[in-house]
Amino acid sequence: MDRNTDKNWEAHPYSDAVEMLIPAEGIEIYVFAGPKPVNAIERFNLLSGGGCLPPRWGLGFTQRVHRLYTADQVKQEAKAFEEKGYPLDFIGLEPGWQTKSYPCTFEWDRSRFPDPAGFVKDMDQMGVKINLWTNPYVSPDASIYKTIAPYTGSHTVWNGIVPDLSMPQARKILFDQFEKEHLKIGVSGYKIDEVDGFDSYLWPDVATFPSGHSSEQIRQTYGLLVQKHSFEMFRRNNMRTYGLVRASNAGGAPFPYVIYNDNYSHEDFITALINSGYAGVLWTPEVRASKTAEEWLRRFQTVCFSPMAMINAWSSSMQPWTFPEVAPQIKALAELRMRMMPYWYSEFAKYHYNGTPPFRGMNLEEGFGINMKKEKTATNLEENPYEEAVTREVKDQYMAGKYLLVAPLFTGQITRKVILPKGKWYDFYTGKLAGDGEVITVTPGLDQIPVFVKDGGIIPMMPALLHAPRAGAKTDIEIRHYGEKNASYDLYDDDGETFAYEKGAFSWRTIKVERQGGQLKGTISSTEKGKPNTVGNVTWRFMTE
Structure with a gap:
């Protein structure tokens, strides 16, 4: 091509050549190939053990309550959901359920939960599971402190000692405590916090661990270790689980955990949801606080088309009906999440058995970008002679399962463009033709998140139950x-x-x-x-x- 005359000239044309520079000897390299890009990710997931298969109730709706709620307050919250007709499958208890947190004892605070076993049983009879927040850093007041201390690192995190989870002795002490205090009374899972970060949030590079592994090795794999060994604990008890984790890594697909963090940009949440699929793991664009009813509804729309439909009210105490002006729309969305459970469950099964990410970027969809006009950026060669006209990265729409394309709107948006892959696509709500392999502009109103179905799409649905089927x-x-x-x-x-x-x-x-x-x-x-x-x-x- 001639740069001076050819408008399609690019400084970085596509090449099928790949160069790998390995900075150390003794490294094993695994190369995952197609023929399609999604096949490479599927094969990576299958080598890792296949994607997780959550319990049905994990794909329902969950509410995380205020960090200082008591057993009675949690019961009242669940009762309010039922009375108002909002679906609810599991409730998350935040740090106050423990006698001490930051660092943790992993033991119930009897002033808030005087009868933990009775409380969990009562909640289960209401059709609601219990999930517990924790991090793995052990308080000096924990009953396991002295026993586990020889198997911990040289530095503390949140003033707690750090179990060396690469050692079977440390794992047994920690997870035996979890099993005795939590699983055996029916607790359904965990939200594992603060296993991410670098040396100002976890342990510094100079930290040592009794296993002899370096601080960096333990830091990079800690999220995986907590997931792996807590999951094995549930497997021993023949109970499937589904929870949250603050950090994962390569090979995390088999573990039934969804990644989250404290970033709260709605747009970034969707980008993270998309990018996680390329790594074979899951991300939730959770709802926390919102300043307006519009923001509340827009955020809620996206969690209902994500791996975990969750409100996290650990600080705000907000509930689905907090903004009365959009409460009917919120309820309709929560009911839609439940109605679509057969579809979501089947797509997660394909994640497990075939390795196909249930939520994934548009670049993995066959026919995306084919025979379409590229979006061009404005170029000013005087200001930057190396500026190129490039195809924009698509980070605000994604595929949900085999047939659905989701294109969220964010607060303040009234219209948006949607890039439809090759072939005909139909409006999810009406069944009408939306477009044929083209860029369309939609104005859906506040009540709906734009969702499109590819030609021939089959979506199995069920009644809008308050709880997942037993x-x-x-x-x-x-x-x-x-x-x-x-x-x-x-x-x-x-x-x-x-x-x-x-x-x-x-x-x-x-x-x-x-x-x-x-x-x-x-x-x-x-x-x-x-x-x-x-x-x-x-x-x-x-x-x-």
């Missing part, structure tokens, strides 16, 4: 089809709570939509004898007339 419960499903194409979809089923699926107690049912005599007809395959079947009556809805 193991063995049958649920009616409505199967939606969008567009004109024949299509098929794999619907996953198991008991939703235990690890029986690892021993073959699961099923895939094939949903097909085919045109017969000018009309679309749907079928669903029968279940295999002896395999799980939680599907009740099946109805069909062809969204595109």
Whole structure:
């Protein structure tokens, strides 16, 4: 190309050459190839052990309550959800549930929770699980302090000693305490805080650990170690879990944890959700406080199309109905999250068995960017002779499962552009054609987050229950089809709570939509004898007339 005359000239043209410079000897390199970009990520996830398969209730709605709530206040919060008709599957208790936190004892504060086992049982009877906040740094007042001290690092974090979790002795002491105090009374999972950061938040590079591993090695893998060994504890008890973690790393896909942090930019949350998919892990754009009803609703819209639908009210005490002017829209979104559970659950099963990220960037979608006009940036060669016209990084829309494209709006936005990959795409809410491999502009109003379905999209849905179905419960499903194409979809089923699926107690049912005599007809395959079947009556809805 001639830079002077060719408008498509680029200083960095595409090349299929790859150069790797390895700064040390003795390094093993794994190269994951396609043929498609998403295949490389799938293979990486499968080598790591496959993506996590949460319990069904993990894909429902969760509320994290104020850090100083008592057992009675938590019960009242759950009761308010039920009375007002808002779905709720698990509640997160923040630091005040412990006798001391920063550093932690991991023991119940009996002044706030006088009967922890009775409290967890009462909550379970209401259909609500309990998740506990903690970090792993041990208080001098913890009952395990003296026993675990020989297996901890030379420096403290939050004034607590740091268990060397690369040592089986430290792991046994810590997680035996968790199992005795928490799991055995029915606690469903954890929010593991403050295992991220660098040497001003964790331990410095000069810290030493009894295992002999360097401080940097322990720091880089600490989030993984906590996830791995807490997950194994739940596996021993045949209870699936789903929680939150402040840091992960390569190979974290199998662990049932969603990453979060204290950044609170809504736009950055969506970028993080997208980028996490490239690394094989999950991210939640959680809702905390909001200054306006508009911001509250826009943030809530995105968590309902994310790995974990969560309000984190650890400080604000906010609830879904805090802004009455948008409470009906919030309730409708929470109900939509529940109605879509068969779709979300099947997509997470494909994450586990196939390695496919359930939430992922547009660059991984087949047909994205093909035969489309590139968006150009304005160039001023006088100010910068090296400025190029480039395709903008797409970090404000993403794929959710096999068929859905989600394009959030942020506070103050009324319209936005959406880049549709090759082929026809349809409005999720109406079934009407939205565009055909083009850039469209949408003005959805405040009530809706723009969502589009590719031609032939099949979305299985269920009634808007207040809680996820329990193991063995049958649920009616409505199967939606969008567009004109024949299509098929794999619907996953198991008991939703235990690890029986690892021993073959699961099923895939094939949903097909085919045109017969000018009309679309749907079928669903029968279940295999002896395999799980939680599907009740099946109805069909062809969204595109």
